[in-house]
Amino acid sequence: EPDEAAARAVRARQANLTKPPGSLGRLEEIAEWLAAWQGREMPAADRVLVAIFAGNHGVAARGVSAYPAEVTAQMVANFSAGGAAINQLARAFGLALKVVPLDLARPTQDFTLTSAMSEEDCAQAMECGAQALDDEIDLLCIGEMGIGNTTAAAALFHALFGGEAAAWVGPGTGVQGPALQAKVEVVEAAARRARQSSGPGEMPPLGALRQLGGREIAAMAGAILAARHRRVPVLVDGFVATAAAAVVHRMAPGAIDHCLVGHLSAEPAHERAVRAIGKRPLLSLDMRLGEGSGAALAVAVAKAAVATHSGMATFESAAVSRESGAGS
Amino acid sequence: EPDEAAARAVRARQANLTKPPGSLGRLEEIAEWLAAWQGREMPAADRVLVAIFAGNHGVAARGVSAYPAEVTAQMVANFSAGGAAINQLARAFGLALKVVPLDLARPTQDFTLTSAMSEEDCAQAMECGAQALDDEIDLLCIGEMGIGNTTAAAALFHALFGGEAAAWVGPGTGVQGPALQAKVEVVEAAARRARQSSGPGEMPPLGALRQLGGREIAAMAGAILAARHRRVPVLVDGFVATAAAAVVHRMAPGAIDHCLVGHLSAEPAHERAVRAIGKRPLLSLDMRLGEGSGAALAVAVAKAAVATHSGMATFESAAVSRESGAGS
Known part of the structure; x- marks a missing residue:
């Protein structure tokens, strides 16, 4: 659980730093959040890991993506060779990068027809995600790669939060027109099948994950859960990573x-x-790439929060006058 | 003027990088913008200067700020000692920092009574801003410090763009209640006086700057103009820096x-x-500090744009399949 004493210490220090109260906005919120979850008064963002999980999806055969399914493995090779966007971001901001391909030669099942994963499959993928936390780190970024996985994410959101399927479906890597409409129908069919299979009442979040998710989404959910136990704050990437967070949120x-x-x-x-x-x-910033790219870029904000919080002078040490109203 | 050939080269390269077209969003826009204004096909963001201009304002005596006027000089000392927020951000992102105090012992005139600056004063301040560009740099961040300067900025916006004075006035460092209402009245009175003094017709932008600005705002306007001549793109900081940009915009x-x-x-x-x-x-990010802090933080985005643009593999070099629809 969050360390309230650490959070209080951050707030007390913020009030003495040479700036108008609150003027660093969300940087102040982030410093407090990091400290509370790291369990220390001075937050850190030095040892940052970007964990990217890759999975293949049976539903990709239904033409829901602008790219062929082999691109998942090709992009994993590109991550290893250092040629992807996330490699450049990790280098620019000094982040460690771990790429975890999850049984790419064996896609999940087409979830319009049957459950995407068996219970064992899903649990194994979650455990893979948890293992990404094995080293000591200050902050974890979770991201993914998987042709077809915005369809899985949309189906999960639809099952977890309701509403119209169309409200959760978008172009992903770039499908449009009739292909986009087909993607909506795939999500509708998948959610209908999953509801029938799961029986009456609300679908349990792990059931939804197994029925409609994918191995990389299960792995991200596992990483989020493991991070909580290890006091590691997490920066979640975009649309697909948020589906993993949504599963944990509903637990x-x-x-x-x-x-x-x-x-x-x-x-x-x-x-x-x-x-x-x-x-x-x-x-x-209008990005829609995945790979943990949005989370990695947000690490710059976390680093700025830590740098200002830990490095700034106080009013006393710098001999700067406080607000006219204060102290009178 | 922007180098259209460089911009075209950036767009052509972006289309071949291993990502769905457009999926890096504003990072792609920034890479193109940097290349066009730097006049080279491969944009750079290595040599970045944060220039902070500091000025004092006669209008501060009217109680428009939550802080006493001596804080301007105290914060300049804090910048020199390395204790301010901008020092930490500059260190975290590897940015050079130049602090330029502008005649702090001699505040501008109270612009509710007379013009803030003489023509000579204003021109000298603009020239100081231009000189900040003397070294070779890839990117300039402009920021400021000056107790009372959100009042000057509000008066400038009101003179340049019209509307109600109250629509341009806010808490700045933290004024509220009757003090905030007094700040609105100060801006109204200043704009009324400036209009009478400037005569019929639209107020020329440099006239508005001289009448209602401050030396640090004039310096930022000078820096923006000089950057244009030297092919240096500029990241403008927050509310007060935007007032300098607004003056140049109206030219x-x-x-x-x-x-x-x-x-x-x-x-x-x-x-x-x-x-x-x-x-x-x-x-x-809800920041409202000035000091170039918002621009400095945005340099991280520019560095990410350059890193991805220059470092990513192409579809060909990484042997990644393109969109199914393409090339067929």
Whole structure:
């Protein structure tokens, strides 16, 4: 649970730093959030890990993506060779990068026909996600790669939060027109099948994950849960990563209080999704790439929060006058 | 003028990088903007200067700020000692920092009574701003410090763009209640006096600057003009820096095309101001500190844009399949 004493210490220090109270805005909120979840008065953002999980999806055969399914494995090779966007962001901001391909040769099942994963499959993927936390880190970014996975994410949001399927479906990598309409129908069919299979009442979040998710989404959910136990705050990437956070969010109240969303995706339904999990993204730069790119970019904001919080002078040490009204 | 060939080269390269077209959002826009104004096909963001101009304001004696006027000089000392927020941000992101105090012992005149600056004063301050560009740099951040200067900025916006004075006035460092109402009245009185003094017709932008600005605002305007001549793109900081950009914007169409606004300030009128100059800020993190802090934080986004643009593999080099629809 959050360390309230650490959070109080951050607030007390903020009030003495040479700036008008509150004038660093969300940087102050982030410093307090980091301290509370790291359990120390001086937050850190030095050892940052970007964990990218990759999975393949049976539903990709239904033409829901602008790219062929082999691109998942090709992009994993590109991550290893250092050629992807996330490699450049990790290098620019000094972040460690771990890429975890999850059984790419064996896609999940087509979830319009049957459950995407068996219970064992889903649990194994979650455990893979948890293992990404094995090293000591200050902050975790979670991201993904998986052709077809915005369809899985949309189906999960639809099952977890209701509404029309069309409200959760968007272009992903770039589908439009009739293909986009087909994607909506795939999500409708999948959610209908999952509801029938899960029986009456609300679908349990882990059931929804198994029915409609994918291995990379299960792995991200596992990483979020493991991070909570290890006192590691998490920056969640875009649309698909938010689906993993949504699963954990529905498990218990406050279950993702140790998570922030790094970036609001250009995928239209992301705004609705982040509202549904009670988050306000740090950045909004029209990106829609995945790979943890939005979370990695948000690390710059976290580093700025830590740098200002730990490095600034106080009014006393710098001999700067306080507000005219204060102290009188 | 922007280098259209460089911009075209950026767009051509973007189309071949291993990502769905457009999926890096504003990072792609920034790479193109940097290349066009730097006049080279591969944009750079290595040598970045944060220039902070400090000025004192006669109008501060009217109680428009929550802080006493001596804080301007105290904060300049804090910048020199490395204790301010901007020092930590500059260190965190590897930015050079130049602090230029402008005749702090001699505040501008109270612009409710007479012109803030003489023509000579204003021209000298603009020249000081231009000199900040003396070294070779890839990107300039402009920021400021000056107790009372959100009042000057509000008066400038009111003179340049019209509307009600109250729509341009906000709490600044934290004034509220009757003091905030007094600040509105100060801006109204100043604008009325300036209009009478400037005669019929639209107030020329440099006239408005001299009448209602301050030395640090004039310096920022001078820096923006000099940056244009030297092919240096500019990241403009918050509310007060935007007032300098607004003066240049009113001089000629496209005069601030080489500028982006780094951060949307929590000062409520900043949103109206950035719309008036046709900009969309890169960040929105509820900050309202000045000191170039919002622009400095936005440098992280520019560095990310350059890193992805220059470092990513192409579809060909990484052997990643393109969109199914393409090339067929």
